[in-house]
Amino acid sequence: MPDAMPFDAHAPYLSTAAAPDRRSRAVAVWLLVVAAMVWAMVALGGATRLTGSGLSIMEWAPFRGTLPPMNEAEWNRLYDLYRTIPQYELVNRGFGLEGFKGIFWLEWAHRFWGRLIGLVFAGGLAWFWLRGAIPKGYGRRLVLLLVLGGLQGAVGWFMVASGFEADRTAVSPWRLVIHLGLALLLFAVLLSTALSLLRPRRDAPPEAAPLRPLAHATAGLVVLAMLAGGFVAGLRAGFDYNTFPLMDGRLVPEGYAALSPFGRNLVENIAAVQFNHRLLATLSGVAALVLAALALARLPQGAARRASLGFAGVVMLQYGLGVATLLNVVPVWLGTLHQGVAVAVLGGAIILLHSLRRPRPAIRE
Structure with missing residues (x-):
C-alpha cells in the first residue's frame, strides 16, 4: 500500500465521509422524532407555567401517576393535598374541585408527555441496540442521552417541590432555569446527533x-x-x-x-x-x-x-x-x-x- 499523500495546505478541503446508510438514517429519524417530542414538551411546559398548573400535582409517582384519577375519591384526595400549599391559600382559595381539575389536566398532560418521551427513547434505543444497528461511535452518546432524560424527570420534581415552600405561589426561578436548560440541552444533542448521521460530510x-x-x-x-x-x-x-x-x-x-x-x-x-x-x-x-x-x-x-x-x-x-x-x-x-x-x-x-x-x-x- 503506498504512503498517504502529504497534506497540501493550499489544496481544497475534501470530505472523506460516506453518505449515511439505511441503518444510520433510521437511527437519525428516531432521534428527530424524539427531538420533536422534546420541542412539544417545552411548549407544553410554558403553557403549564403560564396557567399556574404546575403545582397542582403534589406527588412524584413515576409509575402510579401515569393514569389520571379514576374515581371521585381519588380526585378529592389530590384536591385535599393541593389545598395544603400556599398557592391554593393565596391564589386559588375556594375555586372548588372543578377549578382544581382545570389546572390538574394540563400538568398531568405535561408529565404524561414526559413519560412518553422516555418510553419512545428507551424503547428505540433497546430496539436498535439489540439489532446491532447503533452506528459505531454513537452508543455512549445515546446512553448518556437516556441518563439525561431520566435526570430531567428528577429535576422536574425538584423544581415543582420548591413551590410547596412557605409563602411561595410558584416554583423557584433558579430551579425553573435548570429544568429549562436541561430540556434545551437534550433537544440540542438529539438534533446535532441526528444531523451528524444524516449529513456526515x-x-x-x-x-x-x-x-x-x-x-x-x-x-x-x-x-x-x-x-x-x-x-x-x-x-x-x-x-x-x-x-x-x-x-x-x-x-x-x-x-x-x-x-x-x-x-x-x-x-x-x-x-x-x-x-x-x-x-x-x-x-x-x-x-x-x-x-x-x-x-x-x-x-x-x-x-x-x-x-x-x-x-x-x-x-x-x-x-x-x-x-x-x-x-x-x-x-x-x-x-x-x-x-x-x-x-x-x-x-x-x-x-x-x-x-x-x-x-x-x-x-x-
Whole structure:
C-alpha cells in the first residue's frame, strides 16, 4: 500500500465521509422524532407555567401517576393535598374541585408527555441496540442521552417541590432555569446527533471560514437570551414594564441595581432580569442579521447559506413574538408560542453550526 499523500495546505478541503446508510438514517429519524417530542414538551411546559398548573400535582409517582384519577375519591384526595400549599391559600382559595381539575389536566398532560418521551427513547434505543444497528461511535452518546432524560424527570420534581415552600405561589426561578436548560440541552444533542448521521460530510465552502466565529458567538447569545427568559418566566417579570423599547420611559429602568450584592439583580430583580433579556435578545437579532448579510454577500448557494438566512429569519420571528407577548401582557397562547419558537431558534443555531463545520482534508491512499 503506498504512503498517504502529504497534506497540501493550499489544496481544497475534501470530505472523506460516506453518505449515511439505511441503518444510520433510521437511527437519525428516531432521534428527530424524539427531538420533536422534546420541542412539544417545552411548549407544553410554558403553557403549564403560564396557567399556574404546575403545582397542582403534589406527588412524584413515576409509575402510579401515569393514569389520571379514576374515581371521585381519588380526585378529592389530590384536591385535599393541593389545598395544603400556599398557592391554593393565596391564589386559588375556594375555586372548588372543578377549578382544581382545570389546572390538574394540563400538568398531568405535561408529565404524561414526559413519560412518553422516555418510553419512545428507551424503547428505540433497546430496539436498535439489540439489532446491532447503533452506528459505531454513537452508543455512549445515546446512553448518556437516556441518563439525561431520566435526570430531567428528577429535576422536574425538584423544581415543582420548591413551590410547596412557605409563602411561595410558584416554583423557584433558579430551579425553573435548570429544568429549562436541561430540556434545551437534550433537544440540542438529539438534533446535532441526528444531523451528524444524516449529513456526515463536512462540505462547507472555503468562504464560510470568516463566518464561523460570528456564528458561534450568535449561537451563544441566543442560548443566553433563552436562559435569561427562564428567569423572566420564573419571576413573572413579563407582567411588568409592558412598553417597548423603553421601560417606564427609560432605556435602562430605574432600580436596575437596587439589590445588594449586585449579582442578585441578575436573577432576582424584575427590572434587571427583564432588561437583560431584552438586551440579549436584541444583540442576538443584530448578530443574526449581520451573519445573514455576510452569508448573502460571501457564500455561494448551498446548505451553509440557507442555514444562515433561515437562522436569521427564525431569530427575528422570535424577537417579534417577544415584543408582542410583552405589549399584550403575556396572554397564555402568545407566551406559549414564544417559548415554543425559542426551541426553533435553538434548532436553527444547531443546523447553522453543523452546516459551517470546518472540512477535514482528504487523505488519499
